[in-house]
Amino acid sequence: MMHQRGKSLFFSFLVLSTLVSWSSAQAVTKSRSHSHSTRTHHVTRHITHHVRHTRRTRHRRVIQCVAFVQQSTSFKIHGNARDWWNRAKGLYARGNLPEEGAVLSFRGTRHMPLGHVAVVRSIINSRTIYIDQSHWGTNGISRNVRVVDVSANNDWSAVRVALRSNGNRLGSIYPTHGFIYARPEKAPSVVKHSTLIAANENFSNETASLPDSNTSVFETDAPNRGLR
Template sequence: MRSGKVSTMRHGRSGILKLKLAVLSFLSVSAFTASASARTYHAASHHTGVHKIVFSASGHAAGRYAGGRWHPAAGRYHSGYHGGHVIQCVAYAKSASEVMLHGNARDWWHNASGVYDRGHAPEAGSVLNFRATRRMPLGHVAVVRNVVDNRTIMIDQSHWAQAGISRNVAVIDVSPNNDWSAVRVALNNHSGGFGSIYPTYGFIYARHPGAERNMQQEVMTAWAKKGTTTQLAQAPATPRQISAGQEDPNIAFDDNN
């Protein structure tokens, strides 16, 4: 009788021990699996560098962050400045006048030789050709809109001071001999002021060399050369002659012209 009880107790203890071993084995396997999964996810995330970011209140849905840059969900959200195309001054001058030349603006004066008439008196429809300078190495061209007086004209131009097309811009002649070899252009800030002095070649006229000018051009030029009681521009107090093809070292350039 006693031997039977002992046998029963041994079987009971053996069952409990087996149950404990089974539980411990299950817990060990679960812990190992979770650890391996965590290591795999971390390694994958570190390798791709991609992390999802959700803006719950923005209304622009989710996106992802990868390689140090934010990539919004396609078709949902786009940020940043997208500058529009700015037409170059030569392209605009050809479209706004009857002067058709090739090359950079600095080459127009020489390229016009034998093709178009050139001179130093402004005419409506002519092209004012700026020389190349340190800050403007490709030169510049602008279309004369109208002549105000013998020292002032209005021009249309593009790509001046990194701006787009600007129309009806005042330009004053500050050359010592009133030959428009040095000019100042009105600033874009509507302050009424003018920028630095720029050297120019002169004006390219939309006619062949030696061709007769029409009556309107004759009248406009004659009126422009006529002295006016209110002269809007004056030559510098100590004028300096600007040599052909050279930039006066004493001319100061600012960033707003």
């Protein structure tokens, strides 16, 4: 009788030990699973935060052409680039001769509906200038970019801009309004056309009549977005 009771107690102890071991194993498994899940969650949150931060940083690096000109000069003109020419009336002098510090105002086109503005950096002759600009085929600022007048009358109504990928080559023809000068409307000009012509005596350049605004010649290398 005592022998049977001992066997019964031993069997009960064995079952209880097995249950305790199984419960402990389950608890360890759940703990590891929770720990792994927690680590995965933290890593995912870190990656998501990094991607969002990178996107915000890239977005902040985009400087529109209007903002760049406003920050680089004393011009107080607002609105899209295509509106600067008309909004400058009565405030600033305008014309068709380049001057250092003036703004070259591009007309809006089908591919560049908001137009474009750039700052004249230097003048080489009556057909060639260098400009500083932003958001032209790239999100960043481009300095010392060559621009050539190809209008038939040398009035800067049609220009070609050096390609970003190869500064020795020029892009398509773009229509412009002309230049907005950093002086009151009735102030005298600081550059005479005869001076530019004298500096251009031995200079020759292919010229072209300004194409119709509907032609695709304006679209070939224009930025694929509305520039401001």
